[in-house]
Amino acid sequence: MSRPFILGLTGSIGMGKSTVAAMFAGAGVPVFDADAEVRAMQGAGGELVAAIEAEFPGSTGPGGVLRDPLGAAVFGDREALARLEGIVHPAVVRRREAFLLEYAGAPLVVFDIPLLFEKGGADRVDAVAVVSAPEDVQRARVLARPGMTEAKFAHILSLQTPDAEKRARADHLIDTGSSLEETEIAVERLIARLTA
Numbered sequence: 001m002s003r004p005f006i007l008g009l010t011g012s013i014g015m016g017k018s019t020v021a022a023m024f025a026g027a028g029v030p031v032f033d034a035d036a037e038v039r040a041m042q043g044a045g046g047e048l049v050a051a052i053e054a055e056f057p058g059s060t061g062p063g064g065v066l067r068d069p070l071g072a073a074v075f076g077d078r079e080a081l082a083r084l085e086g087i088v089h090p091a092v093v094r095r096r097e098a099f100l101l102e103y104a105g106a107p108l109v110v111f112d113i114p115l116l117f118e119k120g121g122a123d124r125v126d127a128v129a130v131v132s133a134p135e136d137v138q139r140a141r142v143l144a145r146p147g148m149t150e151a152k153f154a155h156i157l158s159l160q161t162p163d164a165e166k167r168a169r170a171d172h173l174i175d176t177g178s179s180l181e182e183t184e185i186a187v188e189r190l191i192a193r194l195t196a
């Protein structure tokens with residue numbers, strides 16, 4: 001049976017990956033959103049809440065995982081982050097397999113995976129598109145977010161494969177440094193190429 005072409009979509013913090021993923025979805029391409037899956041599984045009644053509470057006591061409440069305290073506990077402690085990933089990542093893989101079964105007949109699907117290079121997922125997709133923008137644009141976007149600090153930004157960057165390396169390893173580059181309209185046109189062109 002034929003299967004969809006799997007495009008992995010990734011990019012560092014603030015590069016515009018979520019915005020670009022929404023453009024693919026708007027064009028009718030099924031998008032697997034790894035972050036959204038994680039949030040759902042960590043939210044109220046989510047399947048990962050009990051395991052996370054057991055590993056990080058006090059890190060959950062009635063609404064599920066308390067993201068800020070858990071983030072504070074793991075961003076800055078690689079060993080703790082690895083323990084959290086050990087709980088979260090296998091569940092994401094299961095969800096992704098289910099998604100592929102659901103959209104088995106589509107010509108193209110997108111895996112929106114922030115940590116595609118970091119966690120070795122690049123081998124499980126047919127091509128990788130990297131969303132990127134100049135460093136100053138990235139910095140301005142990220143620091144404009146509520147609760148973000150220079151120190152937190154620097155630390156998250158240190159956990160992520162550098163943008164230059166991502167771009168070097170990309171099969172396709174999607175630039176978000178200029179207007180949304182230009183990015184949208186680039187996305188449409190890429191869809192046309194991949195489904196031709």
Ligand SMILES: CC(C)(COP(=O)(O)OP(=O)(O)OC[C@H]1O[C@@H](n2cnc3c(N)ncnc32)[C@H](O)[C@@H]1O)[C@@H](O)C(=O)NCCC(=O)NCCS
Nearest residue numbers: 013034035038067068070071074084085088092114156159
């Ligand atoms: C610790 C948690 C609860 C903090 O949530 P919070 O809403 O505060 O932050 P958010 O998830 O938006 O992440 C902020 C930034 O850190 C990056 N980031 C998140 N997890 C990781 C990680 N394991 N390694 C490197 N960078 C990471 C994200 O890509 C993003 O750029 C959450 O990040 C989490 O559960 N992370 C571990 C699971 C994971 O690896 N998720 C990534 C998608 S599969």
Ligand SMILES: Nc1ncnc2c1ncn2[C@@H]1O[C@H](COP(=O)(O)OP(=O)(O)OP(=O)(O)O)[C@@H](O)[C@H]1O
Nearest residue numbers: 012013014015016017018019176177178179180183
């Ligand atoms: N050409 C463009 N393409 C994409 N986003 C743009 C563009 N111009 C401006 N933006 C803005 O930049 C921001 C990018 O945020 P977005 O949440 O998409 O980034 P992200 O890479 O998914 O971040 P994170 O990894 O932190 O979740 C949005 O507010 C978006 O409107």
